Amino acid sequence: MSSSAPQSPPWDVHRLPRAEGKAVLVTGGNAGIGYFVAEQLAGTGATVVLGSRDRRKAEAAMASIGARVPGARLRHLPLDLADPASVEASAEAIGLERLDAVVHNAGIALDDPPRRRSADGHELMFATNHLGHFALTARLAPLLAATPGSRIVTTGSFAAKSERLDFTDLQSARDYRPKRAYARSKLAQMLFAVELDRRLRAAGSRTLSVLVHPGGALDALTPARPPLHARTTGERLGHLPLGLVVQGKDAAAWPAVRAVLDPGVRGGPVLWSPRVFGLRGEPRPEPLWEHLADPVTAAWLWEASCELTGHEPVFSAAAGSGYSDLSLR
Numbered sequence: 001m002s003s004s005a006p007q008s009p010p011w012d013v014h015r016l017p018r019a020e021g022k023a024v025l026v027t028g029g030n031a032g033i034g035y036f037v038a039e040q041l042a043g044t045g046a047t048v049v050l051g052s053r054d055r056r057k058a059e060a061a062m063a064s065i066g067a068r069v070p071g072a073r074l075r076h077l078p079l080d081l082a083d084p085a086s087v088e089a090s091a092e093a094i095g096l097e098r099l100d101a102v103v104h105n106a107g108i109a110l111d112d113p114p115r116r117r118s119a120d121g122h123e124l125m126f127a128t129n130h131l132g133h134f135a136l137t138a139r140l141a142p143l144l145a146a147t148p149g150s151r152i153v154t155t156g157s158f159a160a161k162s163e164r165l166d167f168t169d170l171q172s173a174r175d176y177r178p179k180r181a182y183a184r185s186k187l188a189q190m191l192f193a194v195e196l197d198r199r200l201r202a203a204g205s206r207t208l209s210v211l212v213h214p215g216g217a218l219d220a221l222t223p224a225r226p227p228l229h230a231r232t233t234g235e236r237l238g239h240l241p242l243g244l245v246v247q248g249k250d251a252a253a254w255p256a257v258r259a260v261l262d263p264g265v266r267g268g269p270v271l272w273s274p275r276v277f278g279l280r281g282e283p284r285p286e287p288l289w290e291h292l293a294d295p296v297t298a299a300w301l302w303e304a305s306c307e308l309t310g311h312e313p314v315f316s317a318a319a320g321s322g323y324s325d326l327s328l329r
Helices: 032-042 055-068 084-093 124-145 178-203 233-238 240-244 254-261 295-309
Strands: 023-027 047-052 073-078 101-104 151-155 208-212 270-276 280-287 311-313 323-325
Touching: 023 032, 023 124, 032 047, 032 055, 032 073, 032 254, 047 055, 055 073, 073 084, 084 124, 101 124, 101 254, 124 151, 124 178, 124 295, 124 311, 151 178, 151 254, 178 208, 178 295, 208 254, 254 270, 254 280, 295 311
Parallel strands: 023 047, 023 101, 047 073, 101 151, 151 208, 208 270
Antiparallel strands: 270 280, 311 323
16 A cells, blocks of 8 residues: 655635744735735734834734734834835844745836936836845845745736846936836846845755735725725726736735745745736746746846845855845945
8 A cells, every 4th residue: 555745735825824933024014915915924823024114004004904813913114125224224123033034015116207216316116126125135134044944025017027127227217118117127126036046045045035926906806904995885896897807905915925824835937926817816836937037137137236235135054144245335
């Protein structure tokens, strides 16, 4: 009689494993998809830190989560990803003995010119969506490296699927088109996640870099969370047919939540995205989009990001200093 190793139960987005004793930082956890990532993780017993530059919005989000998750362990971490000084201060103030995951979720999308710049002069969407998360990873590297099995979860976007980086105009200084600049900032963020995974594996690190995609998410299909998000019955009914194609932001949080909690999740050349055409449904691993698997572009971007931020995320098999400060400032 043959025997086989016991199989882990199928992943169920509605029956999440318990995670008491674990701690997770969610950037942009006060609104949108990030809010539902935080709410769902709080329901597992994990300590959830909401990285947000707006204290009032963070407090409102924590109050909403607390009303739905009695005893939720929640904290606010002041964090402005577009400001290097804020990123540094936030990493120093996080006050955790362990960090099991950071979810790079926060982001901005600007619709109209003129081109806006961050505190240190970078294009604002590129600074927030990519460079801020790159520098935050470097700053949190010691804590992540000291936590066995920690994960860095990066949220991608369909906007990046048809875009390519311009090596000669990385931050759209010469030719600024807001939608294209946003798509390139998200592409940079996704390439960073893939390149980080390569470097983690090469270093023998126990930390994982996992790339996720939320699919298509509509406010009208999202459960109400007043005062953060209100939805009328008319809006819900009017958009119900779209539920065959896309989903609410609560379901769009599922890939990131699975990437944090599922022991079977791995990094590597995969994108964790919704089951139905990458737009809706439970998350599963899919092959990377072809241009995300380009190691030359990813390595070039890594070096450019090190130069622009003055920092480099460094992980090894054993916990150490965790990051390299290249700025000398």
